[in-house]
Amino acid sequence: MKNRLVWALLMLVVLIVINVIKTPTFLQIELKDGHLFGSLIDILNRAAPLILISIGMTLVIATKGIDLSVGSVVAIAGAVACLFVSQHESGDSTVSTMFTAIGLALILSLVAGVWNGLLVSAIGIQPIVATLILMVAGRGLAQLITGGQIITVSMKPYSFIGAGYLAGLPFSIFIAAGIFIIALLLTRKTALGMFIESVGSNPEASRLSGIYAKSVIWIVYIFCGLCAGIAGLILSSNVSSADGNNAGLWYELDAILAVVIGGTSLNGGRFYLLGTVIGALIIQTLTTTIYSIGVPPEITLVVKAFVVLIVCLVQSDNFRKKISYLAKNRSKARQAAKKEVSA
Numbered sequence: 001m002k003n004r005l006v007w008a009l010l011m012l013v014v015l016i017v018i019n020v021i022k023t024p025t026f027l028q029i030e031l032k033d034g035h036l037f038g039s040l041i042d043i044l045n046r047a048a049p050l051i052l053i054s055i056g057m058t059l060v061i062a063t064k065g066i067d068l069s070v071g072s073v074v075a076i077a078g079a080v081a082c083l084f085v086s087q088h089e090s091g092d093s094t095v096s097t098m099f100t101a102i103g104l105a106l107i108l109s110l111v112a113g114v115w116n117g118l119l120v121s122a123i124g125i126q127p128i129v130a131t132l133i134l135m136v137a138g139r140g141l142a143q144l145i146t147g148g149q150i151i152t153v154s155m156k157p158y159s160f161i162g163a164g165y166l167a168g169l170p171f172s173i174f175i176a177a178g179i180f181i182i183a184l185l186l187t188r189k190t191a192l193g194m195f196i197e198s199v200g201s202n203p204e205a206s207r208l209s210g211i212y213a214k215s216v217i218w219i220v221y222i223f224c225g226l227c228a229g230i231a232g233l234i235l236s237s238n239v240s241s242a243d244g245n246n247a248g249l250w251y252e253l254d255a256i257l258a259v260v261i262g263g264t265s266l267n268g269g270r271f272y273l274l275g276t277v278i279g280a281l282i283i284q285t286l287t288t289t290i291y292s293i294g295v296p297p298e299i300t301l302v303v304k305a306f307v308v309l310i311v312c313l314v315q316s317d318n319f320r321k322k323i324s325y326l327a328k329n330r331s332k333a334r335q336a337a338k339k340e341v342s343a
Helices: 002-022 039-062 070-088 094-122 127-146 156-163 171-188 192-201 203-208 213-239 251-261 273-292 297-315 317-342
Strands: 029-032 035-038 150-152 241-243
Touching: 002 273, 002 297, 035 039, 039 070, 039 171, 039 192, 039 213, 039 251, 039 273, 070 094, 070 127, 070 150, 070 213, 070 241, 070 251, 094 127, 094 156, 094 213, 127 241, 156 171, 156 213, 171 192, 171 213, 171 273, 192 203, 192 213, 203 213, 213 241, 251 273, 251 297, 273 297, 297 317
Parallel strands: none
Antiparallel strands: 029 035, 150 241
16 A cells, blocks of 8 residues: 555656646745635645545445445535525525535435445445436436526525635635544544455455445445535535536546545455545646646546556556566667677
């Protein structure tokens, strides 16, 4: 894992250096009106929703599963919260309205996780198929909630979730950090992490050893849905609107990439939450880099996929061994050629 973490950190540093070369003030952080501003703060702020989704995705993948519905859950959570706020923001109890909206969004997110867990663990549908159902239906549900329109809100307490500041930093960073710490403590300080890895490595052996594999799978899908719901609240409150058509679009793929870059295998088993966070930061920094160097929007996804491919290849032990093997053979061939010429 240390090796993978080093390569991921190295790639993150390379991206930052490229940005510094392009924009010398990239690392500069300013204090304005008690708030910290700068490109690094902006990357952390924008990466917070992806970090949340990726943490949930990491635990799902650790059980040899996958959750393609997180983007739709993001859209549903934002849609239902903004719809409730827009219908009640003219009232006096703005704080209670905000908490009710948050509660509704999180309940729906939990229901989405329960649904995915039911299909995967209880009914036995393959994770990619089970979550694909909610991925499609959930996007439609979000469009039904919003009526196919963009719902805008102007309630300040609600906008604080994604656009507010605490102790000089964006509040979304604290949310992501809090969920990361909770997930880390639950999986590394309790037996839950070992159960997840055991189920991901061999579900049948886990069941025979007394682990309730179905319950463990159910828990990780519920947690993943909850993380996606919180991310949806951050994204919708940051722009003070909900867009059922585009909110959370492609987040499921970015989350999977972040998990893979962070060193967690898609075959299940061991997982690395810290690596996932670094992977999410790499993807967000890469997005910032692409925009800052002026890459046309039409080929942004192609550039992003190419860079992620390079990161994965560099992290691959087999790939590095083959490159090293080819380099040694080439060196030996050159030495043999020199000996023939000198002879």
